[in-house]
Amino acid sequence: KTAILVGSLTVFLLAVFVGFEVITKVPPTLHTPLMSGSNAISGITVVGAILTAGHSLGGFGAILGMLAVVLAMVNVVGGFLVTHRMLKMFKKR
């Protein structure tokens, strides 16, 4: 059990460093699309939402899960579409 936790913490910390490294010298015009794009990525919590909504126990927990799927999917679909629209604007100019 501790091995799992330590493994997860390792992955977490390494990904934090990758996150720091990935964003370097972003031009100000890309601030909003980048914010919006990473916002869409944070909708990854939809994975957890699907697992709880489809849980074999069902009941209150699964209903909470279904609500979570709705919220997370609005975040994902809305986030990617909004970002795409923003970036399309840049191309035209």
Added chain:
Amino acid sequence: MTGSAPLLLAYLASSLLFILGLKQMSHPRSAVRGIVIASMGMLVAIVATLLDPQVAGYTYIVVGLIVGSALGAYLALSVEMTSMPQMVGLLNALGGGASTLVAWADLELSQNQTVDTLIAVGLSGLIGTVTFWGSLVAYAKLEEFKKFKKPFSLPMQPVINGALLLLALVFIGMLATADAGTGQTTSYVLILVVASVLGLFLVLPIGGADMPVVVSLMNSYSGLAGAATGFVIDNNALIIAGSLVGASGVILTQIMCKAMNRSLVNVLFGKMAGGSSGG
């Protein structure tokens, strides 16, 4: 992490697509390609989860997926280009809310959770709820709703916020040690109540002009909430994507502050002249 090898590899592929996408998105020439790559990563993760043998019933999932996608597409396609920042704020609020709900759902569904999972549930609820209310206030300020126009703060606001955060941590401790069942649910709801007040208090004092920075910071929080949820359900895709967004969000917030010639501390505690070390 549990699951079959193909499933775990799919999550790994999805994480790599997120990293690649984000990297490309930070350069003007490859930005459009970047967002496509990142959305592929999301598609891979969702399809993999749908094929997970743990999933026992699809009714709730399908309803949730259809309603959420339709609503998201409608919002994204109908919003004016000038209202994009507040739309990001609104979407971000929903992401935070989703993390809060997943952690709660997991609390109701899984028996015999270990102390570290319960702490992750508590953190997920705390960060998710702060993100939810904080982003909603940011949205309201950017939409220029009259009631939210004026910065609002109580005397000694940073001290109050600090006390609220401490209280939330105490409730997380309660959650981690409570007996399974109502004791856990009660502790979790208490965390949500305190986190809601804290989320409101964090953003209400900040003026409308600084809102883009706040939305960026809240975005970073929603990533961390997702990572905390990853610890709850023991899933690397959530941990990687969440911490990626969390960390890049902090950097992006700092870059934005510099571009606007503001310091982050100034934005967060702008009202407290000289009290920048508080909170």
